[in-house]
Amino acid sequence: MFPAIESLAMTFPTLLADKNADFWFPIQGSSFAEEVDWVYDLILYISLAFFVPMMVFMVWCLFKYIKARGTKAESQLSHHTTLELTWSIGPSVLLVWMFVQGSISFLDMRSPPEGSYDIGLQAFKWGWTMDYGNGTFHPELHIVKDEPTKLSMRSTDVIHSVFIPAFRVKKDVVPGRYNYMWFQPTIASEQISDEQLAKLKKQNEGTAWDYDKVHTIETEDGEKEVQVTPEGYTFFDLYCAEYCGTNHSEMQTVVVVHETQADLDAWIKANSSRGEVSMEEWGELLYGRRGCSGCHSVDGSKLVGPSFKDVYGSQHGLTTGENQLVDENYVRESILAPKAKVVAGYQPVMPSYKGQLSDDDIASIIAYLKSISANASSQPAAAEAEPEAESAE
Amino acid sequence: MSNATLPAGARDPGYPTERENYLTNSSGILSWVFTLDHKRIGMMYLIGVVSAFAIGGLLALAIRLHLLKPDGLLFTGAEGNNIYNQVFTLHGAIMVFLFIIPSIPAALGNFLVPVMLGAKDVGFPRLNLSSFYLWVFGALFFVSALFSSGLDTGWTFYTPYSTTTDTSVILATLGAFILGFSSIFTGLNFIVTINTMRPPGMTWFKMPLFLWATYATSIIQVLATPVLGITLLLLIAERTMHIGIFDPEFNGDPVTYQHFFWFYSHPAVYIMILPAFGIISELISVHSHKHIFGYRFIAYSSIAIALLGFLVWGHHMFTAGMSSLTTIVFSALTFTVSVPSAIKVFNWLATMYKGSISLTTPMCYAISFIFLFTIGGLTGLFLGTLATDLHLHDTYFVVAHFHYVMVGGTLIAFLGGVFHWWPKMVGKLYNETHGRIASLLVFLGFNGTFLPQFVLGSRGMPRRYATYDPEFAFLHQLSTFGALLLGVGLLYAFIVLMVSLAKGRRAPANPWGGVTLEWQCTSPPPYYNFERPPVVGDPYDFHNLEWDAENERYVMTEPERKLVPESTPDEVPAHAGGQK
Ligand code: HEM
Ligand SMILES: [Cu+2]
Numbered sequence: 015m016f017p018a019i020e021s022l023a024m025t026f027p028t029l030l031a032d033k034n035a036d037f038w039f040p041i042q043g044s045s046f047a048e049e050v051d052w053v054y055d056l057i058l059y060i061s062l063a064f065f066v067p068m069m070v071f072m073v074w075c076l077f078k079y080i081k082a083r084g085t086k087a088e089s090q091l092s093h094h095t096t097l098e099l100t101w102s103i104g105p106s107v108l109l110v111w112m113f114v115q116g117s118i119s120f121l122d123m124r125s126p127p128e129g130s131y132d133i134g135l136q137a138f139k140w141g142w143t144m145d146y147g148n149g150t151f152h153p154e155l156h157i158v159k160d161e162p163t164k165l166s167m168r169s170t171d172v173i174h175s176v177f178i179p180a181f182r183v184k185k186d187v188v189p190g191r192y193n194y195m196w197f198q199p200t201i202a203s204e205q206i207s208d209e210q211l212a213k214l215k216k217q218n219e220g221t222a223w224d225y226d227k228v229h230t231i232e233t234e235d236g237e238k239e240v241q242v243t244p245e246g247y248t249f250f251d252l253y254c255a256e257y258c259g260t261n262h263s264e265m266q267t268v269v270v271v272h273e274t275q276a277d278l279d280a281w282i283k284a285n286s287s288r289g290e291v292s293m294e295e296w297g298e299l300l301y302g303r304r305g306c307s308g309c310h311s312v313d314g315s316k317l318v319g320p321s322f323k324d325v326y327g328s329q330h331g332l333t334t335g336e337n338q339l340v341d342e343n344y345v346r347e348s349i350l351a352p353k354a355k356v357v358a359g360y361q362p363v364m365p366s367y368k369g370q371l372s373d374d375d376i377a378s379i380i381a382y383l384k385s386i387s388a389n390a391s392s393q394p395a396a397a398e399a400e401p402e403a404e405s406a407e
Numbered sequence: 408m409s410n411a412t413l414p415a416g417a418r419d420p421g422y423p424t425e426r427e428n429y430l431t432n433s434s435g436i437l438s439w440v441f442t443l444d445h446k447r448i449g450m451m452y453l454i455g456v457v458s459a460f461a462i463g464g465l466l467a468l469a470i471r472l473h474l475l476k477p478d479g480l481l482f483t484g485a486e487g488n489n490i491y492n493q494v495f496t497l498h499g500a501i502m503v504f505l506f507i508i509p510s511i512p513a514a515l516g517n518f519l520v521p522v523m524l525g526a527k528d529v530g531f532p533r534l535n536l537s538s539f540y541l542w543v544f545g546a547l548f549f550v551s552a553l554f555s556s557g558l559d560t561g562w563t564f565y566t567p568y569s570t571t572t573d574t575s576v577i578l579a580t581l582g583a584f585i586l587g588f589s590s591i592f593t594g595l596n597f598i599v600t601i602n603t604m605r606p607p608g609m610t611w612f613k614m615p616l617f618l619w620a621t622y623a624t625s626i627i628q629v630l631a632t633p634v635l636g637i638t639l640l641l642l643i644a645e646r647t648m649h650i651g652i653f654d655p656e657f658n659g660d661p662v663t664y665q666h667f668f669w670f671y672s673h674p675a676v677y678i679m680i681l682p683a684f685g686i687i688s689e690l691i692s693v694h695s696h697k698h699i700f701g702y703r704f705i706a707y708s709s710i711a712i713a714l715l716g717f718l719v720w721g722h723h724m725f726t727a728g729m730s731s732l733t734t735i736v737f738s739a740l741t742f743t744v745s746v747p748s749a750i751k752v753f754n755w756l757a758t759m760y761k762g763s764i765s766l767t768t769p770m771c772y773a774i775s776f777i778f779l780f781t782i783g784g785l786t787g788l789f790l791g792t793l794a795t796d797l798h799l800h801d802t803y804f805v806v807a808h809f810h811y812v813m814v815g816g817t818l819i820a821f822l823g824g825v826f827h828w829w830p831k832m833v834g835k836l837y838n839e840t841h842g843r844i845a846s847l848l849v850f851l852g853f854n855g856t857f858l859p860q861f862v863l864g865s866r867g868m869p870r871r872y873a874t875y876d877p878e879f880a881f882l883h884q885l886s887t888f889g890a891l892l893l894g895v896g897l898l899y900a901f902i903v904l905m906v907s908l909a910k911g912r913r914a915p916a917n918p919w920g921g922v923t924l925e926w927q928c929t930s931p932p933p934y935y936n937f938e939r940p941p942v943v944g945d946p947y948d949f950h951n952l953e954w955d956a957e958n959e960r961y962v963m964t965e966p967e968r969k970l971v972p973e974s975t976p977d978e979v980p981a982h983a984g985g986q987k
Contacts, residue, residue: 105749261488
């Protein structure tokens with residue numbers, strides 16, 4: 015758009031919110047992006063066409079008409095009706111144009127095509143859960159390139175808002191109602207090779223995966239900077255745009271665009287059930303994936319909710335003043351009906367996971383909690399839960 | 408004072424004596440606390456709103472310093488995000504409810520409306536005093552919310568967040584409720600004053616544009632503020648009794664709250680900007696020594712804005728999920744408001760053309776205003792247009808847009824107004840050079856703060872974020888450095904005014920060459936504003952003004968004018984002059 019400014023932007027890599035973005039906008043990742051940017055530019059140029067001459071005129075007046083104090087003005091003209099009518103009505107025509115263009119594009123953005131790929135989205139303080147059907151949930155949004163995709167969105171607590179800058183879309187997620195939005199991604203994510211990913215994993219051993227971190231990887235044609243998911247996909251940012259409390263600014267996830275439906279299906283399948291991994295490992299995965307880690311630490315520090323370190327098998331004081339042993343049943347209840355028994359010193363803010371976690375999932379989480387608790391061994395009940403959960407699968 | 412160099416027939420009220428000057432005619436703290444004089448009440452408001460601005464400004468600096476680093480600089484640790492959230496909430500709430508809404512109408516308006524009108528006081532002096540104390544009382548509620556358990560809802564108090572958070576929402580909403588009454592009383596008083604207390608000859612179209620702007624503002628204050636009051640009471644009822652209007656947990660609808668809230672708060676934006684338009688019209692005309700261009704268009708456009716302002720609240724909710732038709736209608740209505748605003752800017756520019764411009768401090772602010780407000784207004788087009796708004800809503804683009812309007816517009820006009828009327832209010836002249844330097848710093852600092860935020864927003868940086876993705880760091884840092892410069896500029900301007908109190912030269916009645924009535928009384932004005940009933944004429948007719956170089960002041964040369972112009976006989980108010 016402004017070549018000079020753009021090249022300036024390139025010299026400041028920190029300016030780049032998404033790679034390949036230009037000075038004003040993030041990358042154009044959906045079929046809406048081009049249109050929205052076009053309307054934006056239209057308004058920008060019309061605005062500049064007014065602003066620049068007006069300011070030039072003002073500055074010119076300053077040079078021309080700054081006079082010594084006491085000098086009389088050259089003219090005392092008090093009005094000029096034709097001139098005034100012209101500058102009232104003239105710009106109005108341009109305003110109508112802007113309005114019409116904006117509304118046409120808006121109507122497109124409001125009407126999802128028949129047969130769009132439907133994904134459920136649930137927003138909660140402070141995270142996202144996408145529902146891919148058949149009991150598969152995941153915090154990342156995975157979709158297919160060139161496929162119209164519709165999100166059916168709901169919130170469990172306060173108003174949130176889904177904002178994907180690269181797609182130029184935004185919609186509030188209002189509790190008590192479903193809101194919908196749709197878009198058609200046009201750029202597929204890339205996936206780095208398994209070796210490269212393994213290398214990154216090794217570098218980041220022991221810390222939580224940082225999506226924001228820019229990694230330098232080697233490719234055939236030199237070095238490249240990428241931000242990737244733990245599975246090695248490049249992505250687009252998805253933000254919460256409606257203020258929703260403490261961790262509002264951390265309520266982010268990513269959008270991964272697959273090249274084909276088959277790719278996506280494979281990904282869904284890989285994420286749908288525990289498969290071969292152990293219960294502890296699966297529990298740990300779920301702890302990260304399903305938003306537990308947003309509010310509960312595993313190192314003993316106090317976040318929005320109590321830490322999980324050494325919690326299993328210990329006694330907790332409740333807001334009612336009673337004491338509660340953290341056992342199988344209590345954990346299960348806290349996941350399904352979190353407001354029933356709230357730990358003293360915390361707010362009843364946790365969303366319910368009822369209908370979203372299978373028995374196996376819950377049992378896995380319990381197994382994970384046990385594995386990080388020094389108090390767990392004293393709990394015989396643990397041993398009995400495992401076969402029961404497995405048979406339920 | 409020597410009259411030797413004065414042209415024949417010159418009139419100048421000279422300097423006030425100790426006894427007749429409103430600042431000194433009675434003394435002691437109680438003479439201020441119980442005063443019914445609109446000028447003293449105006450001055451007390453001025454001190455009040457400037458203090459509120461100082462607090463809000465420090466909070467703003469805290470916000471900006473925090474955002475120097477992507478992970479946050481100032482508020483770190485487990486409570487960091489919560490503290491940041493409280494800081495931006497209080498910054499917004501204090502700036503809106505305690506500073507920007509009362510700043511021009513209550514502080515400058517109280518001082519100026521009766522003087523410009525040629526009246527002795529406002530219609531209801533006691534109501535006026537009580538509205539000041541309501542303001543103080545409401546402010547105390549806000550401050551107590553700050554010291555009890557904070558407030559973290561954002562100044563908009565959106566449900567259901569506000570009905571469920573455990574911070575002091577009730578204290579703060581009660582504060583806003585009380586402030587609402589203060590605002591209503593002020594508006595009511597001005598409507599009555601302007602309707603009934605104009606002296607003979609002061610017809611509607613002989614009124615200075617500042618009065619038109621104040622009148623339009625007052626209409627909004629009286630009509631819209633009660634809606635806010637009711638909304639806040641409903642919010643408190645929802646929080647305490649779960650009556651189920653706003654909270655989906657009790658079958659309420661949170662979007663209803665947004666409709667109620669913006670039905671007040673959008674017109675409130677015009678409570679903030681209309682008086683600023685009024686000030687700028689005065690400044691441009693007086694410091695260009697030229698008749699304001701298109702008086703009637705400017706006057707009518709104020710009223711048009713006041714009325715249209717009631718129809719556009721829905722443009723804050725384009726992403727909330729209203730029906731497509733509703734959304735489009737609100738977008739269309741939004742565009743209608745931009746026309747009258749644009750008209751004003753064209754008129755101001757035309758006023759400067761072929762004028763005799765003095766680049767005084769107030770004029771510097773007026774020019775900054777035109778520049779900044781035009782940017783604010785034009786960027787509003789991006790937000791009124793549906794397709795682009797979906798991308799820009801709730802990002803820093805919006806933050807930049809409303810700061811260009813509210814700070815670049817209202818705050819700058821307020822500063823310009825304070826500098827313009829300062830000699831009149833306190834009877835002292837300030838140092839022009841320093842005044843101009845300060846205004847330049849404010850201008851540069853302001854643009855440095857908020858221009859980068861437009862880019863931040865269109866690149867996708869959401870607002871109200873305590874931490875952000877590292878890619879945005881550079882633009883945030885630019886913005887913070889701008890804010891520091893802005894802070895320095897504002898402090899500098901404040902010091903210039905304070906120094907003038909101690910060291911400034913005595914101000915003549917008419918230092919700039921204004922024709923409106925306040926320049927025909929002494930500086931500072933006498934207790935009852937005018938010794939003799941002022942002669943009312945066209946407030947922008949500069950023909951009979953002469954510069955008296957020896958005494959550095961302007962004087963009126965034509966001694967007598969017809970009291971009632973024949974051209975508009977039927978417009979003489981029925982109940983004129985405030986005679987009981
Ligand atoms: C020194 C000058 C100022 C600076 C640097 C500044 C900066 C900021 C910043 C950084 C935010 C937070 C944006 C966000 O996180 O979404 C903000 C919000 C806000 N500011 Fe200012 N501001 C300044 C002056 C003012 C003034 C004078 C006003 C009053 C007219 C004002 C009104 C607001 C409002 C209404 C909000 C929104 C608060 C909210 O999101 O709840 N600001 N400001
Ligand atoms: Cu959120």
